[in-house]
Amino acid sequence: MFQKQIPAWIPHYLPDPCQAEDDRPSATCALEEGLSPCHLLTVRIIRMKNVRQADRVSQTDCYVSLWLPTASHEKLRTRTISNCPNPEWNESFNFQIQRQVKNVLELSVCDEDTVTPDDHLLTVLYDLAKLCCRRKTHVKFPLNPEGMEELEVEFLLEESPSPPETLITNGVLVARQVSSLEVHAESRRQRKRGKKRDFLVTVTESFEHTQRISQHLEPGCPKPACFHYPKYFQSQMHVDLPRSQWSCGNHLSFQLCCCGVHKKISPVCQPLHCLSDSQTVTLPAGENCELHMKSTPCPKTLDVRLGYSLCPEELEFLQKRKVVVAEALKQVLQLEEDLQMDEVPLIAIMSTGGGTRSMTAMYGHLLGLQKLNLLNCASYITGLSGATWTMATLYRDPDWSSKNLESAIFEARRHVVKDKMPALSPDQLSRYREELRQRSKEGYKVNFTDFWGLLVEACLGDERNECKLSDQRAALSQGQNPLPIYLTINVKDDVSNQDFREWCEFSPYEVGMQKYGAFVPTELFGSEFFMGRLMRRIPESRMCYMLGLWSSIFSVNLLDVWNFCNTSEEFFHRWTRERVQDIEDEPLLPEIPKCDANVLDTSVVVPGSWLSNTFRQILTYRSFVSEFHNFLLGLQLHTDYLQNGQFSMWKDTVLDGFPNQLTESVNHLSLLDTAFFVNSSYPPLLRPERKADLIIHLNYCAGSQTKPIKQTCEYCTEQNIPFPKYDLQEEGNHNLKECYLLKNSQEPDAPIVLFFPLINDTFQKYKAPGVERSPEEMEKGQVNIYGPKTPYATKELTYTEAAFDKMVNLCEYNILNNKDQLLQALRMAVEKKKLLKSQCSS
Template sequence: MYCGRRETKESPPPEILSCFDLLKMQQSLAAFFNLLLITQDLDVTATTMEQDGLLSQKLMSQTSRLRDGNMWLNPEGEQWTSLTKIESSPCYLLTVRVIRARNIHQADVLSQTDCYVRLWLPTASNEKFQTKAVKNCKDPVWNETFYFRIQSQVKNVLELALYDKDIITQDDHLFTVYFDIAKLSLGEEVFMHFKCDSQRQEELEVGFALDNISGPPETIITNGVLVARKICCLEVQVVEKKKKKKKKEKKSLSKKEFSFRVQGSYEGTQDIMLGSNLVFSSSSPAKFHYARYKQPTLDVTLPGKKRPPSLHSRVYGTGSPNMELHSIPSGENMILVEDKRFDLYAKAEDCPDHLDVRLGFDLCMQEQDFLCKRRNYVAPALKKVLQLQQDLLDHETPVVAIMTTGGGMRSLTALYGSLRGLKKLGVLDCAMYLTGLSGTTWTMSNLYRDADWSQKDLDKQISEARKHMTKCKINSLSLEYLKYYKKQLCQRKREGRRTSFIDLWGLVLESLLHDGKDNHRLSDQQRAIDRGQNPLPIYTAVNVKNNYSTLDFKEWVEFTPYEVGLQKYGVFVRTEDFGSEFFMGRLMKKVPESRICFLEGMWSSLFSFNVLYIWNLSHSSEDFWHRWTRDQIDNIEEEPLLPLKPHELQTRLFTPPGPLSNALRGALTDRLCISQDHNFLRGFQMHNDYLENPRFSRWKDTVLDTFPNQLTQSDEFLSLVDTGFFINTSVMPLLKPERKVDVILHLNYSAGSQIQALDQTCKYCSEQGILFPRVDVSEEDRKKLKECYLFDGAETPGAPVLLFFPLINDTFQKYKAPGQKRSESEMEDGQVDLYGCCSPYSTYSIQYTEKAFDRLVQLSEYNILNNEDLIMQALHTAVARKRQMKK
């Protein structure tokens, strides 16, 4: 055994509504949702019935995937891209000898430290192991050895945590050393001295050895950032024996409970009742999916027995057996317990190598097919609007994208006007992509219910939106609607989802923007792009973490009708599968796809704020708070100094914060509420060279990117929030190099500063090395912005041409259409107060008058039409560059 076992025999330890009206509505909704939490227990728990349903579902077969055209990874490798591959990779034996520590400072007031070291290598074992505690000694000596079986292509970072054992209070955590195993060379033994505190001369001495291990190499699947490893399926079966009845015979196993547990498996623990009316058979075994490399143990608690204290013992007969799963022959039934009343069998088999997620950084096949079809609309449209003499060839056709920003109902309304303006100019037919966040996602999801919306005028859609924007909203809190909300939330809980206030917000949005229940789903929008008849919609969100501000940790997430994914890791799932449960890239439990209202709630989750976000709104940065909200991490010296390798991480020391810092950090970073969905990255591991991968490096911008054990693949849930909590922009999916976007029409609907989000985007792209045009707006213009700015990106080769449309009211005050002045009686219609203190267009306004709605639509449409020349100039520039590039 090579999974953290040590030489010692001890076991490891175990009308128009005002902002005030909106606030009252929010408080009412919050109180109602709290009531639901109490009465319905909306936290998702895995009941036995739910597990039986889970186990009865089969993983999607390879044949059906190929038939549906959605098979992304083929076991034979024919359809894999060059960036994703299957390979055989050796495993090594890592020996860790915890020798001693010196000059450990006193943590207790009345006594010396009682030190022990806890070892954690999550890429090799589910368990944490520890040395014995040495009492009242500042220079403890342990000399204990531990063994781990590690995969050479995985980033293995060993955590060595020093604790002071306390009997009454919780053990004091003194510090943790993070050591990258990639520093070690095969076949060599080194003794490392980690200088943990130079002033106090604290030091931890540990010996390491890395050796070959017997057995065949392991088959892995990797895209250079994530690694998927082999998983197995264990079936545990109980068969009750028939026997003759006797008068004085004791009761049989009627209603007796068996408990099965495989630590680190997808299922975890299953408690199953066996009674006279329920006898196990081969059609109903208890199943566990686990990673073979961690070599876990099956822990069985028999009826009438208590769970054994150790998972390492092996007890047979009528006791509670524990079986090390590597000892079970593959594909064979093995008897674990033979009893007069029942037999207990176990069988382990390898799971297929193909994955149910797409590992890769390229575009999915469906999007590539869409681009080919969409080009048949775009090329003739460009020829027409640019008045070209010749048809555009494929390589001469630029990729044009429409990018929007959030802004609640203001952005929903203004986007309709902008799109109608682009339609009148013929430019809408030139667009390949349409991206959105927050309020613009509400417009997009409404439009894509019509399979041919961009081929028609938008008057019908605008009229429908006008009806809902001007209706009374108080009905959304009626008793009838509250009952409906409760029913829908309970239904999501039964489906196996973790519900939150964000789900309730999505249902409220549904009532605000629709008549009755809306069964539309994101994957239904495939019908609106199956012929390339409309631009491809992309919706955005960011993944965040507890205890971290959005500036410190955020990861871009994109949603299309085809798939949902994180470009940083190069991992995507079919849109129909988002929210389902995955383990190591395999689909474990299929959950019904969410109705789009719940996604709209998440995309516009204005309730997912924290104190630091509010601080950041009024200050240029949150640097003042970093001493309270960031981990204290320092690079430390080590002896001997090992040769530096390109992909290795520096050895670092983490010093835990005190109780006051912990409390303050929680108060500053905790979010009011957050949307959580099952993490489809769960179980993956980071590749040894992930930091050197250029695609990961492009989006590497969080404080945890060099801490692989704490990245997203280790989380059970994704925590998704409105992109506006970082930057109010949906441009990031368009900057993916594989999409090759040439022109971006930036439609801005932000409140306050119209150029702040654009400045933030430029700064972010510059820091990340992402090609983006330099924004050069004079101070004079910043005081009084024009209706449109053209940034051609000439100073940044490869950057897209950017057209920036701030939402302002400039010449519209005097002109009702380009070149048509207003009469005296029409001047009032041009007075659109967008951002004043009495403006009806506050981000928090949820109801407009008919006049306010019409004026905003007309203004946003006018600003597009009045800048036709700049739009045509940008398109001409893009075509010329495409032709020059081919030459």
């Protein structure tokens, strides 16, 4: 829907992986569309030597399972050879592969058991980019050199007779061709009413997989069942009867009883790769029924935007916002001349989480910035957790930043101090139950975080809020407010946050994952997608459910608790991780001709024991994680995805090197509060496409105030992301100043950061900058933020009026008291922008 299509008359081909490295075009992030041939892969499992024993009772009953998810979701396997340490199979398996995607074959060695589940002994991960066309490759995988255990396999790659496939890629994700299969059943002659027969139709590899269709009895064309499947996968259509209509016999061939006589219906199994586009094919399904099917290509236009650039709507907003920012900067900095559009710095407000504390404190900070006319200087506001409560409330008003915030603060105060028990009354709980039931009917996976969102709505408002995230576009239509961006992380079950996590950003325009360069319109988030195409539209979530997601404090697991107490995961990794051994340089592995330098090392993965697996599941299990339909489903990783600069910028976990385990292969995203990893919302602002010049960091942590900025500095250093160096010497929250200016003069692309920790320093003696408190007013300056009896604990939803006022006044004061630091940072940002302009022009 968003990308620009290349005219069909322009020949455009993707690079050949077997082309010499020096002759290949450099990887770019531009969207590419072109033709690429498919190849046929033959894998011959020859034999194994010295197979390890799964138990001490008998020799292994060995078989090998093959899984290549980029060619088929079905797992194939050899026959089982029992009680043999040196089994020999000589079995061949065929796949049709696309070499523009990262094909990693998984060869799993298993021990078959009759009573208990089969034992998984090990898995070999083999990157098929090592193979060259028309050349047999004979490999002996050294599985255990000490025990002389090895697996012998032969590979043969050949050209496919199928026509070239049209691919769309951004250099990281690849969308392949999809076809739509329409199927309907029709009676050959009129049947009696009540004799209508239903069929279960399964199309392997398709998005829908299985559907029930009814035999059409009346004249006319019935509405067909529709299946969407990748055209170049080895899909098949299978037809079966529901169990309720079985009458004697088995499901391999239908048996129907008619007047006591068994009539067999031959099974229907139709390969789809041989179907011509738009040609109707008729198949018999018993004596009186026919199946009609027709395959047509799906439109090439995608509903998922693949690309790392900002969406057109955001670019348009930034042009409008620059006019507002330029005028505000001229007034605030008392500039003699107007700023040119390419001299306007990009300024952002970055907030952290902390429940009601962060919501309340953010109101005070924004009020202070408004009084200094600095709100109109910012182009972005980012937030997570409780800060999103403030953001979502403010953006219900399209002109909130131009109005006095004191009225909004008064309204927020009314809700924070009110009794929250009515939100848990029986009537309210009954209403929540009905709403969650309706949400489930719409197609969402409902869990406790949805209930939490409804509870937040009841606690922070008086009535049901029908607003949605996409409705906030009204507050951006004229560039009148900063653009809000909300942040979460995507995680996996049974995996530590340290081993896998991905940033997921939400704006009124788009929801997307910056690592993959994949985005969907905000109103389509939660809908079902396949291979970049919209399959089923689900109504957009109300804002309360998004608030529950962004502040999902109940998604904690035992490993998070461990990390909060101890930053090291050495114990967890040592006892619960699978053992991964690189065997690329083992002497038993013969030299293999490599056509592509961008290949993964061959690895042997040995699963953990039953005890360690159970322990890992206990530690990583999350009862209340938010699950949404995965809009990356079906898309595949480009063969050079690891070398793509945009992907590498956010490649920060173990699983990034295991393409079969990344997000494009799962049905649902598992989204958490970002604070479970780091309590900051920097990542959207560090994208090169946004490239913030100045970031105002508003901190609301309950613990160490310097920890989020330190974690961000360390993360950016590891990822080679331009960012100021961490040079704060203070420990904990003692002797902290109200404001810190961080910059990196050695790195021109690094943003300037103005860091505001949440502390109570000079506010104890001054009620306003330069205005001392009287003895009677000293108590109003005593704000207990971190003590054991603090009223601002993260778990607290209700404050007293005095506690609310103190927090708002403190944060407003800290902004106003550091006006000079703020103006200095703004001048530096303007000067930096002008210097960059002069360097570009020269």
